[in-house]
Amino acid sequence: MLRRRYGVCRPDSERRGTRTGHPLGEVTMVRWKRTQRSLFANKLPDTANLALGALVFGQVLGDRFSPFVAVTGVAVWALFMGWAAYFAGGAE
Numbered sequence: 001m002l003r004r005r006y007g008v009c010r011p012d013s014e015r016r017g018t019r020t021g022h023p024l025g026e027v028t029m030v031r032w033k034r035t036q037r038s039l040f041a042n043k044l045p046d047t048a049n050l051a052l053g054a055l056v057f058g059q060v061l062g063d064r065f066s067p068f069v070a071v072t073g074v075a076v077w078a079l080f081m082g083w084a085a086y087f088a089g090g091a092e
Contacts, residue, residue: 041088048080 032040055073059065
């Protein structure tokens, strides 16, 4: 495959990806620093409150009310708050 793509076949030690042969190297999970994790945990409740406000209270102020959208808003709020608690616990 490398011969067709690049015109040469390089040995395994010269390939960019160590284990996978992927051009970007080994694909891993995101590793956050303590401050990044803490910042994310602090800002996620703000996002949860925006979702709740838009999907629930926005309907109350508007002309139409959909119970499905309201329940979805509460579920998104609970999910984001749960993630915030998870990330805040791992930040210490």
